[in-house]
Amino acid sequence: VQPPEKPLQTEEWNKLREDFHLPEVFEEVMLNSMIRCNSSVDVAKSLLTHLAKCNGDIPYNVLVKYLTLCVQQGQVSEIRDVYDIMKVRFKILESGAYNLLIKGFSNSNQWRMALTLLEEVKKIMIPSRTCYESCIKAASRHQEMKLAFELYNEMLAEDVVPTLDVLQSFFDFSRGMKGAELQKDIFDILLYLRENQIYPHKTFMWSIKLWFESLPGGNWRGRLTNINDSGQCPVCNHQLEDSNLTEEEYSNLSERIIRDVIHGTDTFRKTSPKELEAFQTFVENRLPFDIVIDGLNVSHIKSRKMQCENLFDAVSCLAKENARLLVLGRKHMLMNSSNWKREIMKEMQNKADFFFAENISEDDAFLLYATLRSGKHCRFVTRDFLRDHKACLSDSLTRHLFRKWQRGHQIVKKKCFPSVFSQQPAFRYDCVVQTTGDTWHIPYKDVFEEKYSFQVPRKWLCIQQK
Amino acid sequence: MQSANMLLRRIVRSSVLPFVAQHGMKKDLFPLNRTLSLSLWLKQDKSCEPSEKVDLDEWKKVMKSGLQEEVSETASEPKELSSLAAARETLEMWRLAGRAVPENISEEQLKAFMECPSKSAKKKYLKYLHLKELYKKNDKRKMDEKRERRLEAQDQASKTDETKKSPLVCLWSSTMNKAYNWRAAQSMIFGQPLVFDMSYEKEMSVREVTNAVRQIVMSESCNRRSVDPFHIHFCNLKDDSLYHREFIKNYREAWDKLLITVTDQCYTEIFPKDKLVYLTADSPKVMKTFDHDKIYIIGSMVDKSIKTGVSLARAKRLGLETAALPLEKYLLWSTGAKNLTLDQMMHILLTLKDTDDWKKALEFVPKRKYCGFVNKPVKELKKTLDLINTLKLGKGRGKVEKQFDKNYSKK
Numbered sequence: 001v002q003p004p005e006k007p008l009q010t011e012e013w014n015k016l017r018e019d020f021h022l023p024e025v026f027e028e029v030m031l032n033s034m035i036r037c038n039s040s041v042d043v044a045k046s047l048l049t050h051l052a053k054c055n056g057d058i059p060y061n062v063l064v065k066y067l068t069l070c071v072q073q074g075q076v077s078e079i080r081d082v083y084d085i086m087k088v089r090f091k092i093l094e095s096g097a098y099n100l101l102i103k104g105f106s107n108s109n110q111w112r113m114a115l116t117l118l119e120e121v122k123k124i125m126i127p128s129r130t131c132y133e134s135c136i137k138a139a140s141r142h143q144e145m146k147l148a149f150e151l152y153n154e155m156l157a158e159d160v161v162p163t164l165d166v167l168q169s170f171f172d173f174s175r176g177m178k179g180a181e182l183q184k185d186i187f188d189i190l191l192y193l194r195e196n197q198i199y200p201h202k203t204f205m206w207s208i209k210l211w212f213e214s215l216p217g218g219n220w221r222g223r224l225t226n227i228n229d230s231g232q233c234p235v236c237n238h239q240l241e242d243s244n245l246t247e248e249e250y251s252n253l254s255e256r257i258i259r260d261v262i263h264g265t266d267t268f269r270k271t272s273p274k275e276l277e278a279f280q281t282f283v284e285n286r287l288p289f290d291i292v293i294d295g296l297n298v299s300h301i302k303s304r305k306m307q308c309e310n311l312f313d314a315v316s317c318l319a320k321e322n323a324r325l326l327v328l329g330r331k332h333m334l335m336n337s338s339n340w341k342r343e344i345m346k347e348m349q350n351k352a353d354f355f356f357a358e359n360i361s362e363d364d365a366f367l368l369y370a371t372l373r374s375g376k377h378c379r380f381v382t383r384d385f386l387r388d389h390k391a392c393l394s395d396s397l398t399r400h401l402f403r404k405w406q407r408g409h410q411i412v413k414k415k416c417f418p419s420v421f422s423q424q425p426a427f428r429y430d431c432v433v434q435t436t437g438d439t440w441h442i443p444y445k446d447v448f449e450e451k452y453s454f455q456v457p458r459k460w461l462c463i464q465q466k
Numbered sequence: 467m468q469s470a471n472m473l474l475r476r477i478v479r480s481s482v483l484p485f486v487a488q489h490g491m492k493k494d495l496f497p498l499n500r501t502l503s504l505s506l507w508l509k510q511d512k513s514c515e516p517s518e519k520v521d522l523d524e525w526k527k528v529m530k531s532g533l534q535e536e537v538s539e540t541a542s543e544p545k546e547l548s549s550l551a552a553a554r555e556t557l558e559m560w561r562l563a564g565r566a567v568p569e570n571i572s573e574e575q576l577k578a579f580m581e582c583p584s585k586s587a588k589k590k591y592l593k594y595l596h597l598k599e600l601y602k603k604n605d606k607r608k609m610d611e612k613r614e615r616r617l618e619a620q621d622q623a624s625k626t627d628e629t630k631k632s633p634l635v636c637l638w639s640s641t642m643n644k645a646y647n648w649r650a651a652q653s654m655i656f657g658q659p660l661v662f663d664m665s666y667e668k669e670m671s672v673r674e675v676t677n678a679v680r681q682i683v684m685s686e687s688c689n690r691r692s693v694d695p696f697h698i699h700f701c702n703l704k705d706d707s708l709y710h711r712e713f714i715k716n717y718r719e720a721w722d723k724l725l726i727t728v729t730d731q732c733y734t735e736i737f738p739k740d741k742l743v744y745l746t747a748d749s750p751k752v753m754k755t756f757d758h759d760k761i762y763i764i765g766s767m768v769d770k771s772i773k774t775g776v777s778l779a780r781a782k783r784l785g786l787e788t789a790a791l792p793l794e795k796y797l798l799w800s801t802g803a804k805n806l807t808l809d810q811m812m813h814i815l816l817t818l819k820d821t822d823d824w825k826k827a828l829e830f831v832p833k834r835k836y837c838g839f840v841n842k843p844v845k846e847l848k849k850t851l852d853l854i855n856t857l858k859l860g861k862g863r864g865k866v867e868k869q870f871d872k873n874y875s876k877k
Binding site: 007270 | 523556779782
């Protein structure tokens with residue numbers, strides 16, 4: 001449907017409605033297309049007037065659509081009028097209309113009205129993220145940083161997750177402002193990024209950089225850099241945080257792996273209590289290992305080769321460095337078959353310890369456990385991203401811990417396995433927002449999209465205080 | 467702007483209200499009445515000054531003028547609402563805004579709605595209720611139409627007034643039921659047992675349990691109608707569990723008369739372990755033939771969020787033999803999960819029991835899930851496919867050329 005160019009008379013509207021194939025939804029469709037084409041408000045008004053004349057009342061959904069059009073064009077007085085009408089006509093409004101009203105008012109000089117409305121919303125429901133965002137942006141646009149931060153903290157307390165957009169607006173609007181309180185609040189945002197392992201995107205990163213550099217008397221200087229594998233920042237020579245977990249975190253994580261990943265709701269789903277016990281005694285008797293290998297995963301690296309040959313190559317390559325190896329496999333590897341030759345298996349067992357799980361058991365969880373139990377220096381080899389195991393962990397804190405540990409300990413040595421699959425080598429430094437007081441190091445993404453959680457950005461913003 | 471509004475309001479009020487009062491309107495203005503009065507007033511207004519130009523803000527006047535009385539009422543009302551009432555109001559507003567929200571909602575459903583953990587859960591629940599309501603309405607409409615048609619037909623028949631004499635005795639449903647029950651009773655004594663394992667209540671949401679029960683009710687009825695029914699056992703069914711309550715909701719007073727065995731015991735306590743076979747899609751073993759001496763167990767579980775290995779874990783814990791249907795072997799699988807509904811399982815097992823024909827039995831697998839039947843195992847087909855591909859890609863072309871030369875030279 002094409003909306004008309006200028007306001008129409010009642011008769012003309014009637015004619016249009018008759019020509020339309022579904023007369024009962026005519027107004028809705030018409031208003032939708034007006035919103036799409038961004039028609040002038042007058043046209044919409046003439047439609048409403050026509051409705052009012054015919055029925056003496058305008059239904060709520062039509063009013064909301066009209067409101068959408070007004071908000072889209074920033075017609076504040078109209079928004080005001082619609083609000084007055086709605087307030088009189090209906091006891092309460094629903095979230096859609098509130099979102100629109102708050103958005104409309106917050107972008108005008110009547111932005112305080114948006115705050116009043118936010119209070120009204122709180123009486124009946126938890127305000128949506130967009131409501132909070134509009135209010136926060138309005139407050140910070142008018143340099144009311146204290147108010148903005150109050151709203152922001154309230155939002156976090158309600159478990160409403162802010163978008164990066166809002167976080168960025170804090171940096172943008174408080175540029176060049178003084179105040180210890182404000183600085184503390186801004187640093188809290190950076191720590192929020194750190195705790196939730198969020199990486200800002202490029203434009204956000206620029207906002208952060210400019211905010212630091214605009215601090216009066218702060219003498220901050222930000223530069224973009226890449227950090228090499230050693231984990232030393234080339235700009236300020238500062239050594240980034242180690243990727244190793246603390247002893248406490250290690251034991252915590254192994255406990256959680258046992259509890260959530262291996263046992264889960266039912267130990268029999270991934271293994272059996274008997275098998276788990278056998279595995280645990282096996283590991284305890286032979287600790288510590290240097291490298292734990294996911295035998296089945298590695299055996300599929302080259303599809304042309306026999307599976308046991310693939311595994312043999314990997315084992316002999318890793319055994320050269322005098323490392324203590326543990327290979328996890330399944331019992332079917334022991335059956336002499338076209339893919340698993342008994343002689344080769346025998347030879348491998350001289351070079352490494354083997355543990356064979358039942359054919360219907362999950363071997364990955366064992367791999368994680370054995371690596372964690374062996375301690376800091378131990379790595380594991382698999383091409384698996386371990387997403388499903390991460391998903392078994394019940395809280396996000398442990399999941400982050402898991403990813404951090406995985407980044408530091410998973411290897412796929414390209415030298416031994418020239419496979420299509422590529423994964424960054426085990427990281428020696430931790431990839432999160434970090435500070436030492438007079439320096440900040442912030443990893444950032446090139447694009448806005450979320451990366452896979454096992455990939456981390458390689459680009460950094462280094463900020464130093466002179 | 468404000469003052470202008472106020473002025474407008476005052477003018478409108480003074481011009482409309484006396485008019486309304488003349489017409490003897492009560493305190494609660496019916497919308498209909500209001501419409502009438504307003505449109506009347508508008509018409510008068512129009513006749514006074516025939517203007518070409520549309521007054522764009524007229525709708526505001528209309529909206530406000532009709533509401534003056536209500537304003538004074540709502541203003542005097544206390545604003546505070548209880549959370550339930552507020553939720554009800556919000557739902558009503560959502561409905562007006564055109565969202566998928568049911569028109570009528572019971573207290574119970576409202577509480578369930580408020581207990582939904584997240585916004586998306588709330589939305590889903592409302593949509594579900596909304597659809598349920600629509601189905602109900604449609605069914606009612608169809609029933610009414612049917613009734614009317616029947617009445618018309620009866621009228622016609624009474625007019626013609628001819629009684630048809632049929633040589634066959636009409637088999638009423640009660641007679642049929644007696645026959646079915648007779649068979650079921652025989653199966654209770656001589657039939658092959660089939661176990662439904664009712665121990666998954668903890669793993670399921672309320673809605674999944676209701677779905678599971680409905681599927682079991684369907685399975686039970688198709689079993690009753692079959693030529694040679696199973697002797698059905700509901701094992702691990704605890705009294706006053708959710709399953710139990712749902713069964714009573716479905717069967718009502720027929721629940722106690724069902725010709726099946728219901729017990730809170732485990733199947734391992736009733737039957738010898740070596741005869742039990744637990745059917746689960748996650749089983750590494752594939753069923754080759756239907757064994758008439760074995761007792762098959764079906765886990766009564768609907769898992770909308772795919773929880774793999776739950777029933778396999780049960781079987782492992784009890785040390786039972788497991789089996790999966792040979793879907794891969796006989797069907798070219800296309801999409802969908804390989805776990806079938808309970809009534810489909812029932813149909814398949816009954817067909818196998820009667821005919822031992824896999825092809826016939828697997829016709830009960832939903833058509834959307836597979837592309838067709840396979841007469842060769844898929845592995846062999848894969849080999850053929852690989853061969854075709856190698857030929858296409860020109861690997862081993864020498865061989866093909868030799869073959870070709872041979873054939874050609876013969877000619």
